[in-house]
Amino acid sequence: MRGDKRMGWFLALACVTLAWALGGCSPGGGGSTESAAGPATASGFQVDPSFVSEGVAERAEANYAAQCASCHGAAGDGRGPVGGALSPAPTNFTAAPIPAHRAYEAIRGGGMAVGMAATMPAFESAFSAEEIHDLVAYVRAFAAR
Numbered sequence: 680m681r682g683d684k685r686m687g688w689f690l691a692l693a694c695v696t697l698a699w700a701l702g703g704c705s706p707g708g709g710g711s712t713e714s715a716a717g718p719a720t721a722s723g724f725q726v727d728p729s730f731v732s733e734g735v736a737e738r739a740e741a742n743y744a745a746q747c748a749s750c751h752g753a754a755g756d757g758r759g760p761v762g763g764a765l766s767p768a769p770t771n772f773t774a775a776p777i778p779a780h781r782a783y784e785a786i787r788g789g790g791m792a793v794g795m796a797a798t799m800p801a802f803e804s805a806f807s808a809e810e811i812h813d814l815v816a817y818v819r820a821f822a823a824r
């Protein structure tokens with residue numbers, strides 16, 4: 680049965696290709712996601728620096744405009760209308776990308792959670808973990824613009 684044999688090879692090849700594309704053919708899902716995961720925050724939240732969820736730009740932009748731009752500025756330069764009066768000044772996000780796990784903790788628990796100014800509010804009751812994650816991606820992107 681030549682045809683069956685060729686089919687077998689085709690399936691093996693398809694599996695290898697899928698394994699490469701999806702990151703694992705092994706039973707139980709494989710461990711490929713572990714190496715891609717970022718550091719855990721103090722609260723135990725596993726940050727994936729490359730994480731971008733569906734609709735991230737729109738949702739994070741709206742949340743940033745409503746809750747963050749007054750201090751950090753619409754352009755992320757730390758020069759919002761309220762921020763100008765603060766000392767220390769709100770972080771300028773355009774200078775260099777803040778490590779994702781650190782940004783997550785700062786937004787979740789406020790400035791004091793990362794040893795920064797207490798004038799940076801905590802947003803854990805205002806936003807879901809996913810919304811905070813999206814904001815992390817959003818503020819980090821200012822440095823790449």
Ligand code: HEC
Nearest residue numbers: 746747750767768769770777782785790795796798799814
């Ligand atoms: C009342 C003003 C204010 C508001 C509102 C505010 N921040 Fe901040 N933010 C600050 C200040 C001040 C700091 C700390 C600056 C320092 O200590 O040098 C800070 C620090 C941070 C940091 C830490 C930066 C670092 O270097 O680790 C992040 C991230 C951050 N803010 C994100 C946000 C986001 C996202 C929002 C909106 C959800 C927000 N902030 C709203 C004032 C504010």
